[in-house]
Amino acid sequence: MTEAPKHQLSQLALQLQESGLKVTQQRLVILQAIKERADHPWVEQIYEDIVAANPTISLATVYKTLETLAEHGLIKRVASTDGQKRYDPKVENHGHINCLNTREIIDYYDQELHALIYEFFKKKKVGNLKIKNISVEINADKIDQDRAVYIK
Amino acid sequence: MTEAPKHQLSQLALQLQESGLKVTQQRLVILQAIKERADHPWVEQIYEDIVAANPTISLATVYKTLETLAEHGLIKRVASTDGQKRYDPKVENHGHINCLNTREIIDYYDQELHALIYEFFKKKKVGNLKIKNISVEINADKIDQDRAVYIK
DNA sequence: ATATTTGTTGATAATTATTATCAATTAGCA
């Protein structure tokens, strides 16, 4: 397995350790790969990111590892309409813009909106439910597929 | 194909027609089946709902038809974290509570919250995006899997 | 009404996505 520079990995190794996970090369490589992305990859994409530098890594390991990382809160599973498992490297609470015509999922976070919604739910009574997070999901079509999207 | 009573189907037939879709027995049966549900089924579930009364219907037809109905706005695709295509019979804007430990997706709608969010986005500048709907998604674990959930 | 056209369906093969299996390997620890 290809060794990445110690100073880059130690932070990730620490995160694994703190989550009670064994620190393996595969986990480090996969965790690093997904954390480097700014999007919401599916399993195959992470596999392709790493397979050249780590040719012996197994696709099954990528499947299992991403699921393990999500279970331990180092990454998140993200809801998608395309019927494929997708993961989110950002664990902080944030919303998504789901482009229905492309398969893009774009992060969206607004402090004011967040406060508004949390204030709203603070007043609510919730039964039989342990809320993990609340997010605003925007479904939309991207008009020009080559141009970027913004909300400001 | 089993014929359903005319007075029950005419409304659905009309909906198909207005969407520019040919009115076929299969589409009527599938549309009726999903509209009768209060949850967010995946394809196989709809197939099982109808196969007894319609033994010659093909699973592939159910796949294609649900996708067609969603494309034409008669039902919706719903984002899920379980990596499977799921559909929503309710097309009106509403939010979801995603139970991460069970696979349930529970509808959630609050008029006041809805107004709050739409008011918020009315003030925003949105570029390169045609917003279809905005929904609040709550991720949670159901504490007692057999008991119902409430937010009030 | 009947024929024609065009889109839809059913059966099933092909493909893609995901999970299971299990022997070999490796991390963490005595």
Next chain:
DNA sequence: TGCTAATTGATAATAATTATCAACAAATAT
């Protein structure tokens, strides 16, 4: 170091989805 239990890689099995295409049925023209 050596032991133990968890992880990994290779691959088989399964599940989910899509593609293919001849037969069929709905809408439209005749």
